[in-house]
Amino acid sequence: MDSLTLFCTGAVLAGGLYWFVCILGPAEQKGKRAVDLSGGSISSENVQDQYKQYWSFFRRPKEIETAEKVPDFVDTFYNLVTDIYEWGWGQSFHFSPAYPGKSHRDATRLHEEMAVDLIYVKPGDRILDAGCGVGGPMRAIAAHSRANVVGITINEYQVNRAKAHNKKAGLDSLCEVVCGNFLEMPFPDNSFDGAYSIEATCHAPKLEEVYAEIFRVMKPGSLYVSYEWVTTDKFNADDPEHVEVIQGIERGDALPGLRRYSDIAETARKVGFEVVKERDLAKPPSQPWWTRLKMGRLAYWRNHIVIIVLAALGIAPKGTVDVHEMLFKTADFLTRGGESGIFSPMHMILCRKPESPTST
Numbered sequence: 501m502d503s504l505t506l507f508c509t510g511a512v513l514a515g516g517l518y519w520f521v522c523i524l525g526p527a528e529q530k531g532k533r534a535v536d537l538s539g540g541s542i543s544s545e546n547v548q549d550q551y552k553q554y555w556s557f558f559r560r561p562k563e564i565e566t567a568e569k570v571p572d573f574v575d576t577f578y579n580l581v582t583d584i585y586e587w588g589w590g591q592s593f594h595f596s597p598a599y600p601g602k603s604h605r606d607a608t609r610l611h612e613e614m615a616v617d618l619i620y621v622k623p624g625d626r627i628l629d630a631g632c633g634v635g636g637p638m639r640a641i642a643a644h645s646r647a648n649v650v651g652i653t654i655n656e657y658q659v660n661r662a663k664a665h666n667k668k669a670g671l672d673s674l675c676e677v678v679c680g681n682f683l684e685m686p687f688p689d690n691s692f693d694g695a696y697s698i699e700a701t702c703h704a705p706k707l708e709e710v711y712a713e714i715f716r717v718m719k720p721g722s723l724y725v726s727y728e729w730v731t732t733d734k735f736n737a738d739d740p741e742h743v744e745v746i747q748g749i750e751r752g753d754a755l756p757g758l759r760r761y762s763d764i765a766e767t768a769r770k771v772g773f774e775v776v777k778e779r780d781l782a783k784p785p786s787q788p789w790w791t792r793l794k795m796g797r798l799a800y801w802r803n804h805i806v807i808i809v810l811a812a813l814g815i816a817p818k819g820t821v822d823v824h825e826m827l828f829k830t831a832d833f834l835t836r837g838g839e840s841g842i843f844s845p846m847h848m849i850l851c852r853k854p855e856s857p858t859s860t
């Protein structure tokens with residue numbers, strides 16, 4: 501082989517590798533490249549250990565784990581998955597019904613805008629995003645409503661990512677991000693004109709505690725909407741296949757225990773809310789939310805190869821391969837939960853904080 505052929509072959513191989521690793525498979529809304537995958541706030545050499553620690557939470561029976569440990573375990577989970585989520589899914593860490601003819605990005609935005617439309621927000625209002633992730637919904641909601649959004653997340657790495665994205669999008673004057681626990685928020689009573697949470701309160705060990713805390717910080721008369729992860733009326737706790745799917749979802753998504761759909765409104769009322777509306781947004785005529793997961797199968801394999809290569813080269817932390825494998829399996833449990841109808845990630849509840857306290 502002469503040197504020109506050798507050079508051309510090398511260039512084609514290098515170009516192909518660059519295309520495979522850096523161009524193929526990034527999220528719809530760019531933010532992360534495969535070569536930048538990290539363990540969030542966990543140092544590279546500790547990712548594998550922290551992954552093992554994450555799993556140890558599920559090795560003990562639920563009753564032994566105390567509720568106080570849950571926020572730390574959720575924080576560890578988001579250190580492990582945040583970059584992979586951003587790279588493979590985008591900046592909004594939630595599902596949405598598919599809209600025929602619309603991209604995933606548009607479907608995601610419409611689902612987010614629906615939340616803020618439901619709570620009747622005016623430009624200049626101050627609203628809370630409980631469990632804001634890296635702020636995909638926050639930015640869409642601020643841009644759509646011109647309200648000031650204050651997001652809270654337990655994970656410091658997400659706070660930094662969210663702030664950087666807000667600045668880049670030119671929305672940092674409308675969007676504020678705070679690191680903290682939504683079970684004890686650093687906000688005064690009656691200080692928000694509205695609140696929402698998108699697929700986040702499912703991480704609370706007790707739904708009552710997070711709802712009570714959101715109720716406390718909302719102004720009387722204001723509205724709160726939440727998209728909850730629930731088991732539906734089709735779930736049968738005596739069916740081993742149903743149990744396997746629900747446990748698979750809990751383990752792959754850092755959930756202390758999925759709630760039944762019927763518990764949601766009951767809990768909201770218990771903390772003092774009036775329930776204005778409740779609907780499972782996954783039910784027909786909505787198009788399936790899980791098709792986006794199914795259509796990604798080829799992409800998952802490609803992503804897995806990319807991660808294996810990057811970890812072998814020492815670019816991605818050791819342990820990223822295990823985390824990715826866990827997500828891979830989780831995607832399957834979520835799909836089975838959606839197809840069988842036993843699980844919904846979008847049980848919507850709209851609540852009002854009464855103008856005057858009700859006597860109970």
Ligand SMILES: C=C(CC[C@@H](C)[C@H]1CC[C@H]2C3=CC[C@H]4[C@H](C)[C@@H](O)CC[C@]4(C)[C@H]3CC[C@]12C)C(C)C
Binds near residue numbers: 593702804827
């Ligand atoms: C609300 C929560 C998160 C919901 C979803 C945003 C995520 C649930 C499962 C995640 C994923 C599964 C498979 C991954 C794939 C193997 C990888 O190559 C690319 C990223 C995934 C598609 C990833 C993306 C985010 C999810 C869909 C929970 C935690 C309460």
Ligand SMILES: C[S@@+](CC[C@H](N)C(=O)[O-])C[C@H]1O[C@@H](n2cnc3c(N)ncnc32)[C@H](O)[C@@H]1O
Binds near residue numbers: 591701
């Ligand atoms: C699946 S993500 C959803 C994020 C965002 N709502 C979105 O749709 O993109 C769940 C979020 O809830 C946050 N969260 C979970 N438990 C929390 C807690 N106790 N306090 C504050 N945030 C928490 C996580 O850190 C994460 O940001």
